[in-house]
Amino acid sequence: MLVAGAALTGVGYVALQRLGRSFGSTSAERHRLLPGDELCPEPQIVTTHATTxxxxxxxxxxxxxxxxxxxxxxxxxxxxxxxxxxxxxxxxxxxxxxxx
Structure with missing residues (x-):
């Protein structure tokens, strides 16, 4: 039971991390170059939110x-x-x- 709870917590964490860094954006938007990207050529974390x-x-x-x-x-x-x-x-x- 403890292992299942830990696994569920881990899956939830990963899902929230992905959503928190990509909310509303398409795959194309997350992979294209954006203005300012050249200022940090090797970022540790990338966040791309979007809305139409x-x-x-x-x-x-x-x-x-x-x-x-x-x-x-x-x-x-x-x-x-x-x-x-x-x-x-x-x-x-x-x-x-x-x-x-």
């Missing part, structure tokens, strides 16, 4: 500009904010002109 946004860059950029702590926040799910960053407010749901 069906909008032109001109619509996405204003949201990225206001990203950050004390600004529009991180656009994570509210339960994640409450769990990991309880002092942070909720993520912005509208564009805020003062943060542009």
């Amino acid at each position: 946004i069906h909008a032109p860059p001109s619509h996405v950029w204003p949201w990225l500009v206001q990203l950050g702590w004390g600004r529009g926040q991180w656009y994570t799910a509210r339960w994640v904010d409450r769990l990991l960053f309880p002092a942070n407010g909720p993520s912005a749901e509208t564009l805020r002109p003062e943060l542009q």
Whole structure:
């Protein structure tokens, strides 16, 4: 029973490590060169997260500009904010002109 529990824990750890380093990214995205890769030619750990946004860059950029702590926040799910960053407010749901 102890061996099975240890094996299950090991499998769970490996799965979380993989998900944590590759969430949302495709195999092609994880294997292509990205800007800045030349700055660290032999990294110990590689993390590539991605998401597909069906909008032109001109619509996405204003949201990225206001990203950050004390600004529009991180656009994570509210339960994640409450769990990991309880002092942070909720993520912005509208564009805020003062943060542009």
